[in-house]
Amino acid sequence: MQRVIGTIIFIVVVFAIDLYVFQGFKVIVKKWLPSSYRGLARFLYWAIPVLLLAVIVVRAVWFSDSSKNSYFIFVNSALIGLFLAKFIWVFFMLTDDLIRLVRYTSNQLVKPPPAKHISRSDFIITAGFFTASTLFGSLVYGIAKGAHNYTIKKRKLPIKGLPKPFDGLRVVQISDIHSGSFWSKSSVQEGIKMINDLKPDLFFFTGDLVNNSADEFDGFKEMFSDIETKYGSYSVLGNHDYGDYVRWPNKEGVTKSENLMRLKKHHYDIGWNLLVNENHVLTIEGEELAILGVENWSAHRRFPKYGDLNKAINGVENIENKLLLSHDPSHWRAEILDKNPTIKATFSGHTHGMQFGIDSKYYKWSPVKYQYSEWVDIYEENNQYLYVNRGFGYLGYPGRFGFLPEITLFELQSV
Structure with missing residues (x-):
């Protein structure tokens, strides 16, 4: 029972981070993808972690010794890798939100002229996306090439x-x-x-x-x-x-x-x-x-x-x-x-x-x-x-x- 409760808490935390990062993901999708692919990208954003979490739940409830199964090892790793990448992105988004807060406060006093170049908000979110993607790519490479590269x-x-x-x-x-x-x-x-x-x-x-x-x-x-x-x-x-x-x-x-x-x-x-x-x-x-x-x-x-x-x-x-x-x-x-x-x-x-x-x-x-x-x-x-x-x-x-x-x-x- 304790294992199930711990799994539920973990899912809630992961979902909260996913929901927050999704706001930045929508900015990336809008900026870099044609409109015909945006719906698919948003669907995959949620479908992949939900599928992985479903496997984790099955493991926690029905397969207590699944750590010995290589399939579960890879599923766990994929979920952890995605979580770490999104966790890194969170720091960039928090920075962006802090800047937004400062801008909002200053706008109450002075209305700035419209920007003619990429906004700082877009830059930070994009930088966060590529940093998180680099981390995730490194983790995948470490499994494929590094695990047994003695x-x-x-x-x-x-x-x-x-x-x-x-x-x-x-x-x-x-x-x-x-x-x-x-x-x-x-x-x-x-x-x-x-x-x-x-x-x-x-x-x-x-x-x-x-x-x-x-x-x-x-x-x-x-x-x-x-x-x-x-x-x-x-x-x-x-x-x-x-x-x-x-x-x-x-x-x-x-x-x-x-x-x-x-x-x-x-x-x-x-x-x-x-x-x-x-x-x-x-x-x-x-x-x-x-x-x-x-x-x-x-x-x-x-x-x-x-x-x-x-x-x-x-x-x-x-x-x-x-x-x-x-x-x-x-x-x-x-x-x-x-x-x-x-x-x-x-x-x-x-x-x-x-x-x-x-x-x-x-x-x-x-x-x-x-x-x-x-x-x-x-x-x-x-x-x-x-x-x-x-x-x-x-x-x-x-x-x-x-x-x-x-x-x-x-x-x-x-x-």
């Missing part, structure tokens, strides 16, 4: 005091698979092939195997079990892996704890060493490197603090070089930087680069930067590194624009 980032990690046998060690990291969102298995398979082509010595996965339920990964186990390494694969849990965002038991009667057990079993079944506040010591030619892994730990209140770094370090305190897998990058500044100097590098994910933004060599921007001080790529302070992976999958919006899905290859260097 990119390989190569980074060197010069670690002070790293024993010589580990010099040149190749570590591949991916993060945030979110298998419940995938809509192209063949593309995912190609991404896994790219991982193997890098011939990693070590493979790290830094959390969020699923969106909510362990069974989301059932159709992908064989694929990810194909990842090959020389010294092993290691993984940790992310905030989405615990099932904290859905109700339990589910319709099959699976409890939250049972779901978590199934998810952990997935890691073991595909040959990944799941580190639950644990460590593993890698020994090469008599030299040691500690690999630590913690459960999700976030400095932000809305995300869980299940991780226990002290447990993860237990038994390897005397090893001078440690690598840490921790899903949330806020963990680094809160508990690792300067406090645990033998943790030379921390590997994280979680932010996805928000799957939208500007990601160039010289400038990076995404709305997520206003929530996380370390949110993408590499950071270094006092000979300690943090790497925030852009993520392998996607959540919510089934695409990526700017921040493409990432496979990272690190080369450890002894300095």
Whole structure:
């Protein structure tokens, strides 16, 4: 019932925005379309969101697990994309209405001469339309071309005091698979092939195997079990892996704890060493490197603090070089930087680069930067590194624009 009420509230809000933006849409239609097409344009303006909303209502009432269906994923995305585009347009229209109010007030005192050029009102509404259209087009492009456009980032990690046998060690990291969102298995398979082509010595996965339920990964186990390494694969849990965002038991009667057990079993079944506040010591030619892994730990209140770094370090305190897998990058500044100097590098994910933004060599921007001080790529302070992976999958919006899905290859260097 709560789900239905929430859906109704959402529909009311969307309709109010649609009604407001429609006033600007009529201006665009009148200005740019012949009179014979204006009626069709106005009909489509309302028909498309109404159809999408109808599908959302059907989903909310009759298909509680439809998030696993790619058709519903695309419908949700189309609705969200339209909503965001119209929401952007609203700001332009509010500006226009404010100017109208000022003009109306001034007209009570002085009657201005008629304008001989395009009015400011038309200019603002047109600018809003093209800005909103550009945003929507970017989102569509991000689904069609960006969702599975896996990119390989190569980074060197010069670690002070790293024993010589580990010099040149190749570590591949991916993060945030979110298998419940995938809509192209063949593309995912190609991404896994790219991982193997890098011939990693070590493979790290830094959390969020699923969106909510362990069974989301059932159709992908064989694929990810194909990842090959020389010294092993290691993984940790992310905030989405615990099932904290859905109700339990589910319709099959699976409890939250049972779901978590199934998810952990997935890691073991595909040959990944799941580190639950644990460590593993890698020994090469008599030299040691500690690999630590913690459960999700976030400095932000809305995300869980299940991780226990002290447990993860237990038994390897005397090893001078440690690598840490921790899903949330806020963990680094809160508990690792300067406090645990033998943790030379921390590997994280979680932010996805928000799957939208500007990601160039010289400038990076995404709305997520206003929530996380370390949110993408590499950071270094006092000979300690943090790497925030852009993520392998996607959540919510089934695409990526700017921040493409990432496979990272690190080369450890002894300095």
